[in-house]
Amino acid sequence: MIHDVFIVDDDAAMRDALSLLLENNGMNTEVFADGSTFLQACEYQNPGCVLLDMAMPGMNGHEVLTTMNERGLQIPVIFLSGYGDISMAVRAMQLGAIDFLEKPISGAKLIKRLQRALMNDEGRREMQLHIQASRQSYSRLSPREREVMVLVVSGLLNKEIAHKLQLSPRTVEVHRIHVMHKMGVSNIAELVSVAGLCKI
């Protein structure tokens, strides 16, 4: 399995050392000197992980992670901080980081904690790809179809949906069929499941 590790650190020597270490351990690495560059360029294809420095000019690590959360970028984040305290670490974890390490750190320890994060991501990725596909299908529905879908998923009969939307039952039936086709499911059970997965 190929893993992509994104290294975000303002210290060039640190970037090079980390990149070298991880490439020698069979990982792909991409390096970024600051948070906003990373946020623009991050192409999250393979299961991976972010090694994020806390203190950087421009956006600091917390801000980068907050932005990632806002954008729904769910790749796991490990903080690497030169001078941190407990409250900084706790805040990082509360924002959703999966680990927080102090520099300097031994190569062996870093690799070990990184492996844990990558394992974590592998399982999550599969589910995520599935969810993403469902979201995409949902986005291809017309507005009316979406309205019908949420009512179908909530358990209403076509008749009730028709009344609620001021439509003829026929129309609802047609929309319903379209929804099933576009969402790629063949029965209500599956439709409810995928709707639940992508939290519609």
Place this chain on the structure above:
Amino acid sequence: MIHDVFIVDDDAAMRDALSLLLENNGMNTEVFADGSTFLQACEYQNPGCVLLDMAMPGMNGHEVLTTMNERGLQIPVIFLSGYGDISMAVRAMQLGAIDFLEKPISGAKLIKRLQRALMNDEGRREMQLHIQASRQSYSRLSPREREVMVLVVSGLLNKEIAHKLQLSPRTVEVHRIHVMHKMGVSNIAELVSVAGLCKI
């Protein structure tokens, strides 16, 4: 809203001080001198929170939280530690603690962080009660009804279920009706939803 705060600390003076502070702020408190006593006696009725000391004779804080996780005890945990370092805090957060505070701490700050945890728990509790009710309904199904239910939820037709279980379609129909009644739902959409909630 009444809140229960469980204080687990081996230092009697600390227990008293915390209890006094929180009671004066309108919370119910229960104090425990060690982890195992707490684990035995914890009656989690109202939305609440645990203030957990890290260094204690017998079980330490990490062990208490680990045991809580194993038992599915989902009340939020705030660690209060006298001498901790980043790695200890990070491990605590990875185990699922929602906060990690250092002693000594000001009353105002403690109350503030505690309020956050309690708010968090209020929302979670409602969902939790709902899930628990569904689990109970599910436990009241007969073995055959459970088999039928999982197949219904997975989207199979009665005919297919009958074939899979070597039954007559009639029998499946009856089980299906019983499942709907016992689970307290009136259509497949609701059934799939509650099944998804309690991860059946």
Place this chain on the structure above:
DNA sequence: CAAGATATTGGTACTGATACTAAGTAGAGA
């Protein structure tokens, strides 16, 4: 303007689910 997507409504026929009633068998427990 023409083409295509969207929203709307209708018909017919088939399949599946539900509600009702009814009943036989088998095993556990009083």
Place this chain on the structure above:
DNA sequence: TCTCTACTTAGTATCAGTACCAATATCTTG
């Protein structure tokens, strides 16, 4: 042994959903 529960099967009638068919109006886009 009797009872209770679970499991099994059956008939009938009704209602809901699906798969075909087809048509009209609106609105955006090329």
